[in-house]
Amino acid sequence: MVALKRKQENGFSNGHSNGNGKAVNGDSKRAKKVVSASSSFILHSYSKLPDINSIPKTKTTPLDIFVWGTGSMCELGLGPDAKTKEVKRPRLNPYLTKEALGGASIVDFAVGGMHTLLLDSDNRLWSWGTNDSGVLGRDTSKVAEKLKNADDDSSDDEDGDLNEAESTPGLVENLPKTDNKIVQLAATDNLSAVLYDNGDVYAWGCFRCNEGLLGFLKDEIKLQSTPLKIDQLKNITQLAGGKDHLLALDIKGIVYAWGNGQQFQLGRRIMERHRYRSLEPQQFGLYNIKYIATGDFHCFAIDNEGKVYAWGLNQFGQCAFTDSEGNLEDGSLITKPTIIESLSNKKIVSIEAGEHHTLALTESGDVYAWGRYDMKEVGIAKEDLPESTFKDAHGNARSIPVPTKLHFGKKSSTEVECKAIGCGSHHSFAVTKDGFIYAWGFGDTYAPGLGPLEEDVEKPTRIVNTATKYYDIQLIGAGGQFSVAGGSKIEDEDAAEDRIDKYEEIDG
Template sequence: MLNAGSNWFMRVTRRAKNLHLDSKTSIPLKPELKTLPIFQYPISRQNDRRVYVWGLAEHGALGEPRALKKNRISYLSKPKRLSFAEQHRVTDIACGYGFTAYAVHSSNKNIVYGSGINTDSQLGYNLDEKFLNMIFIPKPITLPLQNASTKIIGLAAGRAHLLILTTEGLFTLGNNAYGQCGRPIILNENYEKSTAVHHIPDIKGNKIVAVTAGQDHSVLLTETGGVYTFGWGADGQTGLAHYQNEHRPSLVKGDLAGQRIVKVACAADCVLALSDKGKVYGWGNSEYSQLPIREDNYQVNIATELYTQELGYITDIAAGGCFCMVLNNDGNVFVWGYGILGLGPQVQKVLKPTMIPPTLFGNNVYNRNVKITNIYCGINQLAALTNTGDLYMWGCNRFGSLGLGHVKDQFFPLKVAVGAQVRKVACGVDHTVTLCKPFI
């Protein structure tokens, strides 16, 4: 005889069978799997480059009209991807005082573009531009090229002049009041709406391999390691053993004799040069102890070797408005001079090269392989790039030119949230442009 418990079990069993056997009321044993969409993300090619910009947008140097605001000063305190670079393959960048130049890979003669301040035709003369003194969208800079296969080798921008180094030689544009474009000075020359483009094919038969621009002077590096300068010389920044202006490219005097220089750095009126032996030389303005030499001289007019032997083998150099920076082969960064140097808010002046702790650049017990590979300077901002493509910046943060999301000065190196691996940094007075490689 079945008890109550057995009757309950039989009823439950019959109900379960009915649920599975009745096609109208049956419940599937396994839920049906829905087909999920497959997303195919684009993989970048080896030479793909992106450009990110930040800082003051008011003058158009960022090349992003969407960053402009009505009734208030326009700036970007965080990196923004430049839309122009999505349609053009940008290969190099340079920032001047309120303007930017972009080298592009092109099948025609439009191989360089510019945006920003154009009061002195430093970005060329464009008949189609409504506001000739300010360009908000990158426009092509017309050069008297001989063939369409010409490519850009390097760019450099000063206060109001631009150097464009190509496979056809050097082209210079903009203000030439002090001879910084390498052509004879014309008194009272009007540079607005100027079509003047000067061409320097080589230096005494030697190919020009790199260009650097100070505030109002220019520096050329030849294939033999020689350094030639021209332009404003009142602070000795031309290194020609005098303080006069010079429009002809002339060989720098002093300790560079017999040396093979591989890089020259300058943002204002102090110049650093690096030899293939890891030695550093300097000349120009030293009012803020930018040139730590024995002589008490605030304007050094010949190249003088700096005492950096105890810092190790130097691999990179950078010179700002009132400070300098070097990098050794161990990835250690040294700074000196005056201003916000990255050593804290209490340190405003350093007479001797002083190392910034590597931990501030992400090197720690968990990331011992992280090291700095390149350094950069603007007039008031400093930057360092790691072997992983991370960018650190510090210094004066006028109009958010450090890209940290705010406008407060930064007293220690801080990582910038750029959405790509940074390959090169160009610093203007109040804006910054980076050439990057996509993560994927």
């Protein structure tokens, strides 16, 4: 990628970072105050630190699960039939209804690059997707793939059916026999993890790096096929999974990171001779934190005062920084947590990120987006690009590094409040307070859920289909080329119709 040039001289007056990931102006001192707290200082002061976070309660709202996108690697969980490999709009997953689960209901889920974890109301954990790295937590090797019969003309799919065990939701095996409840799930590209209500974390799978397999724990375990307790973590209140790394936040507000750190997503420099130490959770001086989030290679944290920090890969401005000259360069890194001044007064409550772009949700329901533009990940139409837009040497818009508020519907005067956001690698979602999904971004894999598309979706577009028409969507998640949503059916038909009328007017 060529260096990106600023369209006009404006944007940040503070919070820049140079090509080496170092903040300039006012941010460097403020960021250094946080990161300069050494590991030894935190260890010796741990018992004196106040408890600022609490372990979340188990979710209880029953959800019907909808899936869509491309599932050639079993990503959709709709069974082995070859016809389920492409789903252009949200489709109810029949294996996860209350009837199919024997009276239980799905209450939570987490989406990885090519797999999904789901929690039901009986504290059982389900999984589906590609199991090459053991991320499903169960043995799928005994089920052979069914190849297409050469004389069968009923399907034009040349690859035949999918692996039945991987493409169908199944129970994760060998979880601890305990009365403790699972309160959160996390999924990366190659690893799965769960958090229990006693603060314990169990994980399985592996981490990968640029050179291939990195491992699971130190240099002792390369691949962990069953859930294993992470002994280094205690009193954890939140997990956040990237492409091949994990963050954990504890009750004291201290952040831990482990996995692949080649893009500084672990908040610290990883020396090659100590690369396996990165497979053990370690804190890196970031404390007083109440919330964590991560994209594929970049990370975020929000402290107890509402300040937002970012670190990791930043070549498209996905960390919301430019260098001291106001440019972006390929390989740009933010090497330590650095304050994003433009977000620190907006009461951010949720952050979701893909490979090169980021979304943030405010307390009042506004959605901000920044990062890569050329696959329309940020949801801003060409004619509405802000002055802070970066262009390549040919004058093509490549990035929007300044967090920019998104608008929904055709009437710019209408304020649509959102309650949830989600990011795949190159596509994005926002869920309104009324439970409708708006989608945008890369469209070739049907991942936006808007049906067959001739080009990428440049601005938020509401999903309109029969399956979700009368559903209040609560949760949204996305992987590399597929998406998952969970919602509750609206029983009041009049209220459901009023909701539809409202958004038909908003969308024009």
